[in-house]
Amino acid sequence: MVKRRIAEILRSGQPDESLLIQGWVRTKRELKGFSFIEVNDGSSLASLQVVMNQDLPDYEAIIKKLNTGASVEVTGVLVPSQGKGQRIELKAEMVKVYGEADPETYPLQKKRHSYEFLRTIGHLRSRTNSFGAVFRVRNACATAIHQFFQERGFLWVHTPIITASDCEGAGELFNVTSFNLKDIPRTENNAVDYAQDFFGRPTYLTVSGQLEAEVMAMAFSNVYTFGPTFRAENSNTSRHLAEFWMVEPEMAFCDLDGDMDLAEAFLKHVFKYVLETCPEDMEFFNQRIDDTVLATAENIINNQFQRLTYTEAISLLEKADVKFEYPVSWGLDLQSEHERYLAEQLFKKPVIVSDYPAKIKAFYMRLSDDEKTVRAMDILAPKIGEIIGGSQREERLDVLEKRILAQGMQPEDLWWYLDLRRYGTVPHAGFGLGFERLVQFMTGMGNIRDVIPFPRTPQSAEF
Numbered sequence: 001m002v003k004r005r006i007a008e009i010l011r012s013g014q015p016d017e018s019l020l021i022q023g024w025v026r027t028k029r030e031l032k033g034f035s036f037i038e039v040n041d042g043s044s045l046a047s048l049q050v051v052m053n054q055d056l057p058d059y060e061a062i063i064k065k066l067n068t069g070a071s072v073e074v075t076g077v078l079v080p081s082q083g084k085g086q087r088i089e090l091k092a093e094m095v096k097v098y099g100e101a102d103p104e105t106y107p108l109q110k111k112r113h114s115y116e117f118l119r120t121i122g123h124l125r126s127r128t129n130s131f132g133a134v135f136r137v138r139n140a141c142a143t144a145i146h147q148f149f150q151e152r153g154f155l156w157v158h159t160p161i162i163t164a165s166d167c168e169g170a171g172e173l174f175n176v177t178s179f180n181l182k183d184i185p186r187t188e189n190n191a192v193d194y195a196q197d198f199f200g201r202p203t204y205l206t207v208s209g210q211l212e213a214e215v216m217a218m219a220f221s222n223v224y225t226f227g228p229t230f231r232a233e234n235s236n237t238s239r240h241l242a243e244f245w246m247v248e249p250e251m252a253f254c255d256l257d258g259d260m261d262l263a264e265a266f267l268k269h270v271f272k273y274v275l276e277t278c279p280e281d282m283e284f285f286n287q288r289i290d291d292t293v294l295a296t297a298e299n300i301i302n303n304q305f306q307r308l309t310y311t312e313a314i315s316l317l318e319k320a321d322v323k324f325e326y327p328v329s330w331g332l333d334l335q336s337e338h339e340r341y342l343a344e345q346l347f348k349k350p351v352i353v354s355d356y357p358a359k360i361k362a363f364y365m366r367l368s369d370d371e372k373t374v375r376a377m378d379i380l381a382p383k384i385g386e387i388i389g390g391s392q393r394e395e396r397l398d399v400l401e402k403r404i405l406a407q408g409m410q411p412e413d414l415w416w417y418l419d420l421r422r423y424g425t426v427p428h429a430g431f432g433l434g435f436e437r438l439v440q441f442m443t444g445m446g447n448i449r450d451v452i453p454f455p456r457t458p459q460s461a462e463f
């Protein structure tokens with residue numbers, strides 16, 4: 001018997017085909033002499049309707065077990081559906097119940113649950129329409145990302161999770177200590193003795209793979225990393241996680257303009273791919289989550305992003321007739337309310353802000369001739385704010401050394417990074433995209449906790 005995925009059956013299944021499906025029961029309707037169940041296997045938003053006649057072996061006993069949440073295998077033949085809403089349905093010939101689900105205690109009841117509640121049952125929420133759609137779109141985004149870079153000859157490089165440097169200089173680090181806590185050597189005041197710890201020096205979970213991606217770009221020209229990063233963000237916002245995924249391309253022989261062009265083409269590609277491969281899921285988000293999702297996607301694909309400098313952005317913000325919570329003035333970083341104002345209200349599309357003050361940006365960004373600004377860019381999205389942060393990197397050894405010192409860091413700690421400027425240095429550039437922010441942007445989901453299967457935020461990491 002051919003086992004088929006439900007998405008494929010709904011798309012192309014023909015009457016008289018015999019097949020087998022496996023999945024979880026979404027609903028059951030008992031009528032006189034026959035019953036319907038809707039079965040979902042995660043492959044699509046829509047479920048497959050299965051019809052069971054009372055002449056099915058063990059009919060009564062099986063129907064009793066087929067409650068919402070039960071796992072089931074059905075063998076049968078496709079028939080045209082009499083009812084509205086579906087083209088085809090499966091007439092059951094054999095039904096096997098793998099695991100029952102007690103309707104009294106099954107946490108996913110038929111009613112619509114809030115996302116707050118669903119976060120408390122994170123192990124089951126993927127069985128809902130919303131989370132099914134989110135995680136399919138997340139998968140499509142990841143596929144599109146690899147496709148985009150692979151088609152352009154970028155090498156996917158794997159940068160380390162455990163690192164010894166704080167690339168962003170923001171101090172939001174998670175410590176790494178060796179495994180058996182009770183055996184860790186301690187100093188007199190009970191602090192971990194790093195000199196004797198596993199690596200013989202303090203190590204952290206990576207906040208960004210950028211510095212290591214630069215290493216690889218200095219041999220392979222165009223590379224990208226795509227993996228988890230960690231930040232001890234002590235804030236509870238709807239766009240920060242302690243563990244999130246980042247996509248970080250790095251290009252040798254590239255300046256900031258090339259970087260911005262690549263980032264824009266990249267976002268356009270991902271949106272286009274997801275619209276083409278997940279039309280039902282995207283339609284669902286548009287109907288149920290945010291009715292601007294489809295228009296936003298079209299807008300991104302078809303229109304050029306707005307580009308302006310930080311200095312221009314500040315003057316627009318100073319003229320804005322909205323009352324911001326945080327101050328706006330040249331030299332201060334943009335807050336999410338400012339970023340959203342620019343993208344959402346003023347330009348109504350993604351905005352690329354470039355040339356930020358050097359003082360508010362990381363040491364590795366290319367200092368401009370004015371010596372006040374760096375060749376950095378952020379891409380700001382409506383409803384979210386910053387989704388991409390990028391820059392041309394400082395390729396001049398002497399300038400880089402000065403910048404490292406100015407930010408209170410030790411050039412010796414970054415000797416290998418400086419070596420790249422000592423031997424065969426080139427102008428290069430790259431960016432970091434927060435993968436979850438992209439999925440949020442794509443789906444219209446309001447909270448970043450709802451676009452990653454296992455969100456890690458302060459005071460919460462249940463499993």
Ligand code: ATP
Nearest residue numbers: 231233239240241244386387388389432433434437
């Ligand atoms: P923000 O200003 O929002 O805190 P950032 O400027 O600190 O972001 P970068 O260091 O520029 O972030 O990181 C690159 C990208 O990674 C950001 O543009 C964003 O999309 C994403 N990102 C950063 N921090 C987080 C986080 N805690 N959770 C999820 N995504 C994040």
Ligand code: MG
Nearest residue numbers: 170231233240
């Ligand atoms: Mg931050």
Ligand code: MG
Nearest residue numbers: 333378386389
């Ligand atoms: Mg920022």
Ligand code: MG
Nearest residue numbers: 378386388389
């Ligand atoms: Mg940033």
